[in-house]
Amino acid sequence: xxxxxxxxxxxxxxxxxxxxxxxxxxxxxxxxxxxxxxxxxxxxxxxxxxxxxxxxxxxxxxxxxxxxxxxxxxxxxxxxxxxxxxxxx
Amino acid sequence: xxxxxxxxxxxxxxxxxxxxxxxxxxxxxxxxxxxxxxxxxxxxxxxxxxxxxxxxxxxxxxxxxxxxxxxxxxxxxxxxxxxxxxxxx
Numbered sequence: 001x002x003x004x005x006x007x008x009x010x011x012x013x014x015x016x017x018x019x020x021x022x023x024x025x026x027x028x029x030x031x032x033x034x035x036x037x038x039x040x041x042x043x044x045x046x047x048x049x050x051x052x053x054x055x056x057x058x059x060x061x062x063x064x065x066x067x068x069x070x071x072x073x074x075x076x077x078x079x080x081x082x083x084x085x086x087x088x089x
Numbered sequence: 090x091x092x093x094x095x096x097x098x099x100x101x102x103x104x105x106x107x108x109x110x111x112x113x114x115x116x117x118x119x120x121x122x123x124x125x126x127x128x129x130x131x132x133x134x135x136x137x138x139x140x141x142x143x144x145x146x147x148x149x150x151x152x153x154x155x156x157x158x159x160x161x162x163x164x165x166x167x168x169x170x171x172x173x174x175x176x177x178x
Contacts, residue, residue: 033154057146064153065122078167085174
């Protein structure tokens with residue numbers, strides 16, 4: 001089994017709870033995305049302290065999906081720009 | 090108040106629960122990201138049917154954050170490529 005095939009198992013703390021995350025990414029990468037989700041959930045929880053854990057998590061997921069959609073739009077614009085640059089040359 | 094300043098309020102169903110989402114985006118856009126989060130949560134829930142709602146939501150948030158990080162890497166590579174293209178000309 002080579003290095004890429006080894007599954008990583010990392011315990012991360014998100015919004016005060018422990019989660020065991022399994023994946024093929026490096027532990028540092030998994031910890032990075034966990035810290036990102038934790039930050040988002042804390043921001044939402046601080047603004048709306050009456051919300052349940054599941055509502056905070058769903059709102060965080062929506063928030064991150066919004067960022068993903070916006071970045072996808074920027075990415076698509078860049079691809080078009082690159083295609084135009086190539087067409088000019 | 091112009092159109093951009095009007096706050097939208099949309100009720101969306103995610104993983105069987107209703108959420109009122111407020112924002113400046115168009116209702117169709119908000120419904121789109123809600124459908125995306127719903128799909129992610131259903132995929133996770135189907136594979137791990139013993140998980141609680143909050144765990145499914147946190148795992149969905151992690152999953153979407155992972156996609157965001159990967160897209161950010163692709164975006165950064167494209168920016169570098171575009172800068173190189175400009176330097177060559």
